[in-house]
Amino acid sequence: MEKLLVLTHVDESGEALTKASLEAVAAGMEMAGAVEASVTIGIVGARTETAAQQVAGTAGRVLAVAGEAFAEARYASDAAACEALCRAAAATLVFAPASSRFDRVLPGVAYRLGGFSDTHVTAVAKGETVEATRWFYRQRVEAVLRRATRPWFLLLEAGTRAPWAGSGNAVKVETVAVELPALRTKVTGVRAPRQGEQTIRPDAKILFVAGAGWTKKQADGKVHAAEAESLILNFLHVADASLGSSKSLVDQSGENQAVLGFLTHLNQIGQTGATPRHPKGLSTCCHGEEPHVVGWRFITERRAVSLDPNCGWARGKADVLYVADAFKVMAKVNALLADRKQASN
Numbered sequence: 001m002e003k004l005l006v007l008t009h010v011d012e013s014g015e016a017l018t019k020a021s022l023e024a025v026a027a028g029m030e031m032a033g034a035v036e037a038s039v040t041i042g043i044v045g046a047r048t049e050t051a052a053q054q055v056a057g058t059a060g061r062v063l064a065v066a067g068e069a070f071a072e073a074r075y076a077s078d079a080a081a082c083e084a085l086c087r088a089a090a091a092t093l094v095f096a097p098a099s100s101r102f103d104r105v106l107p108g109v110a111y112r113l114g115g116f117s118d119t120h121v122t123a124v125a126k127g128e129t130v131e132a133t134r135w136f137y138r139q140r141v142e143a144v145l146r147r148a149t150r151p152w153f154l155l156l157e158a159g160t161r162a163p164w165a166g167s168g169n170a171v172k173v174e175t176v177a178v179e180l181p182a183l184r185t186k187v188t189g190v191r192a193p194r195q196g197e198q199t200i201r202p203d204a205k206i207l208f209v210a211g212a213g214w215t216k217k218q219a220d221g222k223v224h225a226a227e228a229e230s231l232i233l234n235f236l237h238v239a240d241a242s243l244g245s246s247k248s249l250v251d252q253s254g255e256n257q258a259v260l261g262f263l264t265h266l267n268q269i270g271q272t273g274a275t276p277r278h279p280k281g282l283s284t285c286c287h288g289e290e291p292h293v294v295g296w297r298f299i300t301e302r303r304a305v306s307l308d309p310n311c312g313w314a315r316g317k318a319d320v321l322y323v324a325d326a327f328k329v330m331a332k333v334n335a336l337l338a339d340r341k342q343a344s345n
């Protein structure tokens, strides 16, 4: 019988589990039912009491590695914590969120335990045996993997299932002791790629994509970069949207041209960019070429605003194309959304 361990970690608050961790818990519970495995939850964090309550209802053991050394992501302490949890649970299958914290640690832990790890897993199911699905080659090839090697570590992509919403009695937590190696790395702070505006929001309901058209000369022969910035930021605020970009637009930022200052290559969607998951997407001032649209694979409903009735979006790439001036459309949309927000307050 498989022994399934779901590894989780706390978020920046230091107390609550990340949403991706709770998604891994939900995946673990589903799989445990399918293969009749026992489930253990492992938690890593400075304080783990609140986190443990979030996994109420999972019925199996709840193990925790706690203490100040585990407050921050650091390879040596996180690898030691995960290794200790795997050994304590005698795990044969390990599910974990594909977070930056665990992505860099778990392949090493798998090596220590003589196991195997697979990353970017988007689905797990029971076929003949446990099967993991992931995409290769920029989401062009989908593979279903089976492995005889145990323990098998599966790093599950965030946003691919509903998070565990447990309820029930107080959870009894078993603390697992960890022998820490000498810690040479001290976390002194976080340096984010962008200061100020947070524009990439993986959990947003809508993705707003800005294309190079926002910084091109408009009908009056002039560039309106400042107006473009304000229209885009306004929309992100009123719609709580995540901001994506075409490659052309972020490349301009790198070349110090008249651009939108809040964009970096992290915003780029497409073949050489990201493939985010949002229920809806709105593309503006973007041509909708294949290398860009391939990054929209997991956007369920696609709409675009472009002046060009022959753009890529018009050729079957969007569900709805508005052939219109995005400056005018977004000014109107922002006004309507602001009214609606005010009415609901």
Ligand SMILES: Cc1cc2nc3c(=O)[nH]c(=O)nc-3n(C[C@H](O)[C@H](O)[C@H](O)COP(=O)(O)OP(=O)(O)OC[C@H]3O[C@@H](n4cnc5c(N)ncnc54)[C@H](O)[C@@H]3O)c2cc1C
Pocket: 210, 211, 212, 213, 214, 216, 218, 245, 246, 247, 248, 249, 268, 269, 270, 271, 272, 273, 274, 284, 285, 286, 287, 288, 289, 290, 291, 292, 295, 305, 306, 307, 308, 311, 324, 325, 326, 327
């Ligand atoms: C190997 C390779 C990999 C690539 N990878 C990526 C990738 O990952 N992501 C990516 O995005 N691209 C990628 N590209 C580039 C891609 O092919 C396109 O060049 C790029 O997406 C074009 O960006 P754009 O549509 O914003 O700009 P443009 O092609 O310049 O289009 C601008 C659009 O804005 C419209 N417009 C202008 N003003 C307005 C207005 N007021 N209202 C409405 N519409 C307006 C214009 O009609 C035009 O359609 C890649 C290319 C190659 C060769």
